[in-house]
Each structure stands twice: as structure tokens, then as C-alpha cells.
Amino acid sequence: MTVLLSPASNHPEVLEFNDFVANHRYGTLMQAPAWAHVKNTWTADYVILRDETGHITAGMQILSINNPVGGALLYANRGPVMDLYDVKLFEQLLEEAKQVAQARNGFLLRMDPAVAYDPVLVADLRKLDLVVKSTEVEDKHAFTNPPLTMILHFNNRSFEEILAGFSSRFRGKLNKSYRGGLTTRFVSAADPQIGDAYDTFYDLYKVTGERQGFGIRPKDYYARILEGFKDCAYIVITQSAEGQPLASTLLVNYGEKSMYLFAASGNEMRNLNPSVQLNIECVKFALEQGKTHYDMGGLWSFDMEDGLYRFKRDICSEAGAREYLGELDLVFDKEKYAQFIS
Structure with missing residues (x-):
């Protein structure tokens, strides 16, 4: 077991984690x-469990x-990282996490692991000393x-096999983007040109926010993500034949x-x-990089009236839809927790 309180980013156990x-x-x-580094106004601590051979079996950042109700909010964003079906191991991890809560004067540790919803697992987790919010919550915006x-x-x-799996309508949209002269380029965060590329992304993202x-x-x-x-x-960046940025x-x-992350697009040449070409070029790039899947990020609904869902569904298909199990709250101060959620 290891509890690391605000360690340096190059600490050997942080690198191992x-x-x-x-x-x-x-x-x-x-x-x-x-x-x-992205959440630079928060303090980062780590809880790590190991097996008898020294290998990490569970952990969370x-x-x-500090929160206005008094004390600190502790948040394991998409954590813990472990097999949650090993409930006893999870209980051990929670016990060690109490050291972090004590050090930070925490009133709540909130967790929302990247684990698919399973009613049996949710029932098992509800037997622990946790407040569990899951699929019974109708307003999905109630989740963090x-x-x-x-x-x-x-x-x-292969890329060709993935393309063949798309609908003919979607492939038609993709082909239209290439016939229209659009091209897509990738700029690495380590590239000297990243500053200009980032400005382009941010400008398009502002337009998207205003439109949506x-x-x-x-x-x-x-910029801190980069x-x-x-x-x-x-x-x-996907751009026109004349070099005008259209999506990023x-x-x-x-x-x-x-x-x-963060779909951005302008109002021209839609x-x-x-955006179709941009995503498919990202899929191709991910395959070339040896990745196993392409995660298009969060949604608040699987409603066909939701244009964002329809767009992502065209690429991921219905089989790509996943609902996570929800939020797990370990409460240390019930009075402050009640104020926090009210």
C-alpha cells in the first residue's frame, strides 16, 4: 500500500502509476x-495497492x-482504476483513501469510474458505506x-473494414468531403507549429460554443492538456482546398x-x-498508432433528437453506446455533504 501526498510529477511511484x-x-x-497539470488549482494525491509481487493492482489519483461548505472536496475523476468486481480490494483502497481525506480535511470523496453499468455490481457497491447514484437518476446533468x-x-x-461498416449515407458524406478538396492535418503538441494550430482550434471552438x-x-x-x-x-485541423480551417x-x-476531445467547427462550408472527415482521419491515425479504440467522449443522452448523439452514433454505431455505472460518494462529513448536494 502507498499513499502519496502531493508528490512530484516525476516521483518514481507516480511514473509507475x-x-x-x-x-x-x-x-x-x-x-x-x-x-x-490540467487541473492546476487542485491538489493531487495518490492511493496505490500492490499484490505480493509488488505489482500495482488498484489505485486512484x-x-x-477547498469548497465553500467548509473542508475539501476530493474527486477521483474516472477513478478508481481497478477491477471493481473485486469488492474486497475496493474496500481496502477506500480504507487507505481515508488518509488523504484526513490530510486534506475532506468532507467527501467522489468517484466515477470508467466501468460500464451492471446492476449486479451496483447492488454490491450499495452494500458498502457509499452513496451510489446510478441509472435511477433521470436527469443525467446531475452527474459531475x-x-x-x-x-x-x-x-x-483494418481501416478498410471499419469504413465498410459505416452506412452508405455516412460514407457518402465522407466522400463528399474529399471530393470538395478538404484535407486534414495533425500537429503534435511537441511540434514548433503547435501554437498556431492551437490558436486555430480555440478560435473554432469559440464559434462552436456561440453556435451551440x-x-x-x-x-x-x-493549452495545459497539450x-x-x-x-x-x-x-x-480539417481545412478547405484554399487552406481555410473548418473543423478541429x-x-x-x-x-x-x-x-x-472538444469538437470545434466553423460556420463555413458545413x-x-x-467534421466527418476530421473524425475518420482521427480513426485512421489511431489505427496507425496501434490504438484499440476511438473514444468520442461524453453525452448527456442517447436520444435520436440529440444531434451530437446521432453524429457519434454514425461513427460508433449503437454497439458503441456505453453507460457508466455512476457516481460513488464516500462521505466523511454528513452535514457538509448535505449542504454540498442541496
Whole structure:
């Protein structure tokens, strides 16, 4: 067992934990130590369990921040990383996490692991000293993170085989983008040109937010993702034949997974389907990089009236729809917790 309180990012056990997360079936970039660089106003601590041979079997990065109710909110974003079906191991992890809560004066540890919903597992977790929010919550916006996602699993298929699996209507949209002269380029976070590419992404993201009616974070927030994941992050830009940027994203290839973050697009030439080409080029790139699947990120509904869901469904198919099991709250101060959730 190891509890690391605010360790340096190059601490040997933090580096080992990063490798564990990157290669674990339930690991995501939100549990990567680099995510602590993104959430730079939070304090990062780590709880790690090992087997008798010294190999990590379970762990979580816990971010904490002071909350107006008094004390600190502790959050394991998409954690813990482990086999949650091993409930006894999970209980051990929670017991060790109490050291972090004590050190940070925490009133709550919130967890939302990247584990698919399973009613049997949820029932087992409800037997523990946890407040569990799951599929019974109708308003999905009540969750800290979207509880739904869409994932394209490659399943050892070639790019050509994946293309063949798309509907003829979708392939027609893709072909139209190429016939219209659109091209897509990838700029690595380590590339000297990343600054200009990032400006393009952010400008398009602002346009998207204005068009769709959502706010976006300050510019330095997304820049920290590029800094933290410098060896595996990219700005992807789809542009017209004349070089006008039309769509963009921030792509992170972490471990075996490729994750599409923050879809951005302008208002021009939308009839040429730049976002379709951008995503399919990202899929092709992920395959070339040896990734196992393409994660298109969170959703608040699987409603066909939701255009974002329909777009992601065209790429991932119905088989790519996943609902996570929900939120697991370990409460240390019931009075403050009641204020927090009210």
C-alpha cells in the first residue's frame, strides 16, 4: 500500500502509476498524473495497492480543492482504476483513501469510474458505506461528468473494414468531403507549429460554443492538456482546398486508447462535412498508432433528437453506446455533504 501526498510529477511511484493507468482496461487520461497539470488549482494525491509481487493492482489519483461548505472536496475523476468486481480490494483502497481525506480535511470523496453499468455490481457497491447514484437518476446533468459515452472499438479490424461498416449515407458524406478538396492535418503538441494550430482550434471552438449555446473554458486550460500530454496530444485541423480551417479537435492518444476531445467547427462550408472527415482521419491515425479504440467522449443522452448523439452514433454505431455505472460518494462529513448536494 502507498499513499502519496502531493508528490512530484516525476516521483518514481507516480511514473509507475501512470504506466498502470495507461495500460489498464479501466484507465483513462483523467486518471493520468498529467491530468493534475490540467487541473492546476487542485491538489493531487495518490492511493496505490500492490499484490505480493509488488505489482500495482488498484489505485486512484485524488484531486482535492477547498469548497465553500467548509473542508475539501476530493474527486477521483474516472477513478478508481481497478477491477471493481473485486469488492474486497475496493474496500481496502477506500480504507487507505481515508488518509488523504484526513490530510486534506475532506468532507467527501467522489468517484466515477470508467466501468460500464451492471446492476449486479451496483447492488454490491450499495452494500458498502457509499452513496451510489446510478441509472435511477433521470436527469443525467446531475452527474459531475456525462455518464454516457460513445466508443468505436476496432476489434482488430483494418481501416478498410471499419469504413465498410459505416452506412452508405455516412460514407457518402465522407466522400463528399474529399471530393470538395478538404484535407486534414495533425500537429503534435511537441511540434514548433503547435501554437498556431492551437490558436486555430480555440478560435473554432469559440464559434462552436456561440453556435451551440455553451460556454468554453479560458484558453490556458486546453493549452495545459497539450503541455501535460505533450508526447501523445495533437491538434487536428480539417481545412478547405484554399487552406481555410473548418473543423478541429484536441486528440489524445493515451495508452491503448485514442480520445477525441472538444469538437470545434466553423460556420463555413458545413455542407462539405469537415467534421466527418476530421473524425475518420482521427480513426485512421489511431489505427496507425496501434490504438484499440476511438473514444468520442461524453453525452448527456442517447436520444435520436440529440444531434451530437446521432453524429457519434454514425461513427460508433449503437454497439458503441456505453453507460457508466455512476457516481460513488464516500462521505466523511454528513452535514457538509448535505449542504454540498442541496
